[in-house]
Amino acid sequence: MTEQNLSLARTLPCDDCTRRAWLVATLAPNLELAWRARRPLRDVLGLADRTLVDCLAGSAADALLKRWEGLDVDAVRATWGAAGGTSVCRHDPRYPERLRTGPDAPAVLFCAGDPRRLRAWLAGPAAGGMPAVAIVGTRRPLPEGAEFARTLGRGLAAAGVTVVSGMAMGIDAAAHAGALDAGGPTVAVLACGPELAYPKSVASVHRQLVAEQLVVSELPPGATPWRWAFPARNRIIAALGGATVVVEATERSGSLITADFAADLGRDIGAAPGRAGSPRTLGSNRLLAQGAAVILEPGDVLDLVCSIDRTSDTPPPVPAGLEPRLQMLLSLLRDGGQPVTQARTPEAAEAARVGLLELELRGLVRRVPGGGHVAAG
Numbered sequence: 475m476t477e478q479n480l481s482l483a484r485t486l487p488c489d490d491c492t493r494r495a496w497l498v499a500t501l502a503p504n505l506e507l508a509w510r511a512r513r514p515l516r517d518v519l520g521l522a523d524r525t526l527v528d529c530l531a532g533s534a535a536d537a538l539l540k541r542w543e544g545l546d547v548d549a550v551r552a553t554w555g556a557a558g559g560t561s562v563c564r565h566d567p568r569y570p571e572r573l574r575t576g577p578d579a580p581a582v583l584f585c586a587g588d589p590r591r592l593r594a595w596l597a598g599p600a601a602g603g604m605p606a607v608a609i610v611g612t613r614r615p616l617p618e619g620a621e622f623a624r625t626l627g628r629g630l631a632a633a634g635v636t637v638v639s640g641m642a643m644g645i646d647a648a649a650h651a652g653a654l655d656a657g658g659p660t661v662a663v664l665a666c667g668p669e670l671a672y673p674k675s676v677a678s679v680h681r682q683l684v685a686e687q688l689v690v691s692e693l694p695p696g697a698t699p700w701r702w703a704f705p706a707r708n709r710i711i712a713a714l715g716g717a718t719v720v721v722e723a724t725e726r727s728g729s730l731i732t733a734d735f736a737a738d739l740g741r742d743i744g745a746a747p748g749r750a751g752s753p754r755t756l757g758s759n760r761l762l763a764q765g766a767a768v769i770l771e772p773g774d775v776l777d778l779v780c781s782i783d784r785t786s787d788t789p790p791p792v793p794a795g796l797e798p799r800l801q802m803l804l805s806l807l808r809d810g811g812q813p814v815t816q817a818r819t820p821e822a823a824e825a826a827r828v829g830l831l832e833l834e835l836r837g838l839v840r841r842v843p844g845g846g847h848v849a850a851g
Contacts, residue, residue, distance in 0.1 A: 487563035487582045494581035495561075497523055499693055500538070502700050504530035509702035509841030516709055518734075520577035525836045541619025542659045557695030559668055561567040570596035573713050574605070575739055580692035580710065586668040587688035595636040595659045595688070596714050604659065606636035608715030610708075610729035610737065611722045616640025616754060619722035620648040622746055626719065627660065629772025629850065636661060638714045640707060641683070645721045645729070647676045654682055656836055664691040665703035672699055673755065696777045708732040716779045717742035719769050722759035730757050733766075742778050744769040772837055773850055803829045807839060807849045 487495065498505070498519070508518050508530060521529060525537065531538045554561055562568050563582045570592050573579050583592065595744040597603025609626055613617065621646045627637045631653035639646040641662035654659035662683050666672050671680035683689050692701060692710065708728060712718055712735035718744070723729045733743050743768040748755020762768060765780050796804070803826060804811050815827035830847050834837040841845045 476772065477518060484584055487561050488522055488565050489547045491563035491565065491581040491624055492550055493525060493542060495563075495692070496545060496550050496586075497526065498543055498581070499697055499795060500541075500696070502532050502693075502703070504532075505702045506544070506700050509705070514558075514574075515702060515706050515804075516578045517665040519573065519706065528711055554584070556695050557667075557669065558586070559695060560585045561694070562589050562592060568593045570598075570603075570714060571601045572598050572716075573710065575713050578709065579713070582694075583690045584694050585688060585690050586684045587686075589688075591688045592658065592690070595661060597645055598716065604634055604636050606638055606715050607779055608638045608711045608732060609649035609721065610639055610711065610732045611647065611720055612724060612727055612729065612754060613642050613644035613646075614754075615644050615648070615722045619645065619746070619748070623648035623721045624652035624655070626657045626769070626772055627654075628723070628835060629840075630775055631656040631658055631660060631689070632837030633772065633776060634659075635743070635761050635776070637805065638711055640664070640704075640711055641672075641680060641689070643673055643675050647679050649721075650679055650683060650687075654679070654686070655748075658687050660687050661714065661788055662687075662689045663707045663714070664689060664699075665690065665707045667691060667693055667694070667695040670694050684815060690710040704728060705731050709735045712736040712741065713739060717744060717775065719747045719775055720743040720758045720761055720766075720779075721748070721769075722748055722755050723761075724753055725756045727757045727761070731763070739785065742767065744775060746776075748772070771850070773840075785821040798827055799825075800833055804833060804838060804849060807847060812847070834846060 503710035527535050527538050561582050561584050566829050568589055578770035595604050596606055599605055607630055609623060611623060627649035630637055637653040637660040638650055639649045640692045641650060641664060643648060650660050650662060668689045689759035708731045718741060720729050720733055736743055745758040745761040748759050769775055795797050806813050815822050817826050830839060838850055840850045
């Protein structure tokens with residue numbers, strides 16, 4: 475085999491994983507029935523191939539097993555490849571270690587975007603990767619909830635933390651948008667083929683994620699969303715995040731499923747406090763009552779996943795590549811100054827306001843009551 479063919483082989487899913495991914499996609503209608511019957515998805519998706527067919531396919535089991543046994547895996551891989559994107563199986567070194575959490579781990583991750591980011595962004599600090607946090611919540615948030623999710627996404631991405639979410643409208647899309655504001659990194663996990671923008675209302679976010687970041691799914695290109703696929707993708711979101719943060723969740727929100735998955739994996743859970751008595755935040759407030767970490771700003775999440783001690787007397791280093799004018803503003807804030815009120819001319823005060831806004835968008839400073847600013851680190 476030539477070096478080029480060897481390189482190509484390493485980028486294709488192996489035969490066993492190809493068969494498994496094809497089988498899950500083929501059994502999608504049967505998985506829908508299992509989900510409606512309230513069968514635990516993690517248990518079902520953790521079954522071996524033949525057992526999965528026997529449990530779900532009913533009278534069609536024998537015929538499906540014959541198709542599975544005689545599957546032309548090269549043709550299947552060619553079909554996936556023709557649709558664009560990349561597929562990475564469990565035996566590929568790019569497959570994120572965090573996802574190898576049990577028998578229900580997806581055999582193949584289908585990617586729209588650069589699959590090298592899987593390893594760089596989602597391996598986890600112990601494996602030489604970056605911290606990652608799942609941010610999830612309601613599809614119909616209050617304006618302040620959506621803005622808070624965007625602030626979290628922006629602040630975490632600016633600090634080098636990968637923001638993982640499901641690209642649903644509302645909190646998910648806001649978290650991705652915040653990370654995009656800061657230049658990433660962020661990863662969306664979909665309940666359909668990764669090349670499909672679902673729902674269409676977030677098509678612009680999907681385009682930007684594919685172009686600049688990464689979109690993944692356990693369903694192959696062209697797969698339309700099934701209802702079972704949403705809680706199924708939530709287990710992937712929870713596994714990829716070192717912690718899960720819930721922003722605005724009702725009592726029966728799907729984001730609480732993500733939090734449950736994360737808790738089962740031993741991951742940290744955080745939640746943003748909401749209005750007392752509001753149905754929109756009943757689920758997230760209940761998480762707080764059960765012991766979830768209180769999340770008021772990006773720094774609280776950094777404490778959760780990075781064990782950052784913000785009481786230290788040693789300030790964090792100024793980020794590399796920061797423009798000199800912004801470095802001066804940040805240094806002044808860390809020394810306890812206020813650039814706007816200390817400016818000697820109206821022009822200097824206006825320049826300070828503009829610079830502080832840029833630093834705030836990068837997650838490096840935050841506002842405090844009274845209109846001032848403090849360094850976020």
